[in-house]
Amino acid sequence: MAWKAKAHYLKRLLDRALNNIGCCDLCAADVHSSYLLAQPLQQSLICQFCVDDLPYFKQELLCANLLNWPAVYKALPNIHFDKLFALAPYSYPFDTWLAQFKYSGRFELANLFSALLSAQWQSSLMAQSHFDLVLSVPLHSKKWQLRGYNQAHLIAQNFAKQLSLPYDADLLIRIKNNDSQMGKTGAQRRKNLRNNFALKQDISSKVKHVLLIDDVVTTGTTASEISKLLKQAGVQTVTLVTVCLSLPNK
Template identity: 40%
Template sequence: MERFDLRGLLYRKNRLLNNITSSVYQLRMQLSQCIICHGSSDVHPQICTYCLANLPFFSIEKVGGDLLNWPAMNNLFKKRHFDRLISVTPYAWPMSHWINQFKYQRRHDYASLLGFVLQYQWHRANEELYDCSDIVISVPTHQRKWQLRGFNQAHLLAEAFSKYHQISYQDNLLRRVKYEQAQVGQSGTQRRKSVAGNFALSDRDQIAGKKVLLIDDVITTGATINEISRLLKSNYVKNVTVLTLCVSIDKC
């Protein structure tokens, strides 16, 4: 009687699935076009190499992979609990347009593009200083706001970013316990008062002694990420790296 080769069958199945996935991605690339120049996309279905290179990136490699080494940025966040800051661009076109489309026009297809540019800047920041963060978390939204809006943009960004890395994304580790009105138009002092005591951890033991990567879309005053970082540090997190799409410098 011929012996049934289960291991070989599973191997052939996985190879077939990988080939199909690769073929679908290649087809998508061929049918896609860059959303800036409308030319052929080659590095991501929504952007080409030329337009990616011409985004107004922060020169993260010139400040040792940490924007806090830039004196102007360091002065904006003097009283901080996070250890490192990586951001893609200032809040300017085209990033500002993409974020507005993503958050307010429900263009969830932009999550893939924004996650891609996040990981692109992450790699640039870590070319010389490798950051082996243990856990990825995102800035949570209150359950009521999630129900009203239908999504949390920071969560979608973290999911998209995590597809490029082996770092574990813990989407239920941090929660927002107070519901507050939108912070748009508030001063830094008002925002800091608004977010104080606003977050809680679901499992303290899971983060103790760990290096945490905290993802959000835009930093304005830094009040939210600083409050979360304070909570993390008070629960014995080793260090906190903040990764965002933009820093709205003129509003800090």
Template identity: 35%
Template sequence: MRSGLISLIEYIFPPRCAFCNEILEAGAPIYICEKCAEKIGYYNNCINYLNLPKELETYCDGMICVGRYSESLKDSLRRFKFKNKPSYYRAFGMLLALKVQNTIQLDDIDLIIPVPLHKNRQKQRGYNQAELVAKHASKQLKVPFADNVLVKISDSKSQSILSRNERFFNLEGLFYVNNAKTIINKNILLIDDIITTGSTVNQCSKVLKQAGAKSIIAGVIATTRNY
């Protein structure tokens, strides 16, 4: 019954490519057309490291990234994040799930946790894009999703307007772990949309490890870094 209802909805409101808005066939496994999928600057199926400045301690154990933050991937992510396009989570959640699946053994992941937004920022935007991607990736990978475990307790200046050095100190003390028993000795896939300096995922990884997490791998859609 449910699959039939979904098919009817997609027939009336056909899915569209999250990059070029082209109409896709009903039941499309990923909401990106073949032409746009081929244009993404994919990274290799490997774990990369943050390579933070020497004076900073690295808490994140590595990063899995779909592709380079440029051209169509950049444009689509900006619409997803800033232009009220929450439906794009299907495309990005599936892209990330496929990348994770092709990079590490799923048995090595115990929980999927999104990088949180402060409640004021989320109310303003209407959704947390990292949370939407994390939930969809969790469903595709069949790995448990842990909601409201990592919490941002205070709003901060937007990372995008700060210098590289300022970003590392802008988030200090802004995250905490709620219900720590959920993550003790767990291997966590920490989901965010974009990595630039790595300051956000590293700060989140810090508080998760202080609360007892075993390891943290960041899973992101795009990065400005060269690998």
């Protein structure tokens, strides 16, 4: 019947319109292709104006390593990773996005975080360094089952893909399902995390330089424990990559 064909046609038009036009998560403007530091961003969540306006760390002043900033180095004592690459301080809108990502299942934010991270990375000194493998901070299997996903894994798999680096989601395992680290001091966190991680299999002798991905770094204790384990297994350098740095005494 003619009216049925017409309704079908209108529905197809509406579907196409809904799929082709995105709406900026921050200002509600239409989202078209956007760029950060001349790198095309494969994301459809925020518009070019908001991409440019986000509160990034200035990688060019820090040689893309936040440990070059004395205040950060002093705030992260006893760490075993060698470099820290963070996109932004833990402030709006990243704090809101990370909470939505972690607790409200907004999986699409993994694409935004990895797109911003890889654009910053490719425009920085880090792009000139060689890395053998990307890993992510694991959740305990019980917590993974309860939450349904590991946010660090979602960012890492996209980030590795965009940099064409190998990613191993299974090598690192968390063997203790201990309490949340929130509210604990660095010393308490270190005690809580001792012998918390393991390698599922021997790490290849070819893997010397590793990128470790986490969503937020606070005391650096978790990443440091993993870095210690990796170095005991023969890895030479660990570079920690994170969306936000949230120093405990900022």
